[in-house]
Amino acid sequence: MKAVYFAWVRERIGKAEEELDPPADVATISDMIAWLKTRGQEYVYAFENSRSIRAAIDHAHVKHDAPISGAREIAFFPPMTGG
Amino acid sequence: MKAVYFAWVRERIGKAEEELDPPADVATISDMIAWLKTRGQEYVYAFENSRSIRAAIDHAHVKHDAPISGAREIAFFPPMTGG
Amino acid sequence: MPIPTIRVQRGTFDAAAESAALAAGRTDIGAIVTFTGLCRDEGGRLARLDLEHYPDMAEAEIGRVAEEALRRWPLLGVTIVHRYGPIRPGEAIVLVVTASSHRVAAFEAAEFLMDYLKSNAPFWKKERLVEGTDGGWVEAKREDQEALVRW
Amino acid sequence: MPIPTIRVQRGTFDAAAESAALAAGRTDIGAIVTFTGLCRDEGGRLARLDLEHYPDMAEAEIGRVAEEALRRWPLLGVTIVHRYGPIRPGEAIVLVVTASSHRVAAFEAAEFLMDYLKSNAPFWKKERLVEGTDGGWVEAKREDQEALVRW
16 A cells, blocks of 8 residues: 655655555554554654544545555645645 | 605605704604604604614614704614615 | 725725735735625516615714724724615625634624624615516515624 | 535635636625635744645545535535645635625635635645744644534
């Protein structure tokens, strides 16, 4: 699956997107964040306050308990400040 | 003093304005309406439902118990429908 | 406090130009709300509205309502234009523009102004029907009166 | 139900043309509310905002918010334009136009749309300061989140 990052999540991780293949026991957005944090200090930094991170699956907002099975694109970003 | 009428109050009375010299005991807008109704059927018709009539003294809205002493121009009209 | 722009006029107005004038050259405005009230044809029944007004009072009363809005909200600008005379379906009747640094003040002030203009500005609408007859005076709506209680 | 007009674009927009397009040739619209959100200079501190967005999601999410507004209010038209990229003080960032036969629906829907766009549309603002430095990412305001509870 593809992961995409925006705003300071993108800046902290140091990339805008990447292809990922999480292990089978990574079932939800929360699991995904926990797994990403094992991948390096940049992810620990990006997700240090994980409750403030918003996520979207295939371009729709989801909560952290949402299952990621079948997702083609998962996005992580800070609270939005548009409008 | 000058009296001015608008919308269906004007149509019922049959004139847009007139000079009036009410007797000394006509002290309020309510008194004025009661006195006008003694002046003819057209006034009785215009003020038949006097609670729905709005009044202004010198271009500012007033209630029916407002004193008319010193007024230069008193206006009578239906509830407004602008905007 | 900004000085409100208030006009009572027979002719049409340019809502865009009014709102542009309010914002021109400024960098402190964060939100502009523009309300335009238009004449509807009431399902094809209406040929036009004839708006009667009390000329000497109209601008004064609109000015009082605008001053009240300026007292209640931190506005950076207010423009109100109200037409009188014959107005055809699709044409604009009234314009309210409010500018503020934040959206809530701009929205609330515009709604307040419209609610108060509806019930306090000395204008009366008479309907002229497509068949050429007089459709009578538009009656004030109870809901317009009730709308004032929220302020 | 009308089809909302939604655009996410880099360049400026013409609020007047958008609102005119919504009303063109119609005689059933009684009220048009236009909201324009502009970039402030924050007391002279700000040189520009850089708006980052999530291109694939932005139009879809704005579309979902617009559809929700159309379900809740009897609207005759909705237009939403949101810019991204560099935006200087005094320039517009976002436009919401709502049309209805009556003013309450047009006002409420415009406020609803702005409240939801603030918290749901995938845009992020970074400040660039006049002294040439990075002013950091604008933080989401608690009051913008709390504004959603009224809907």
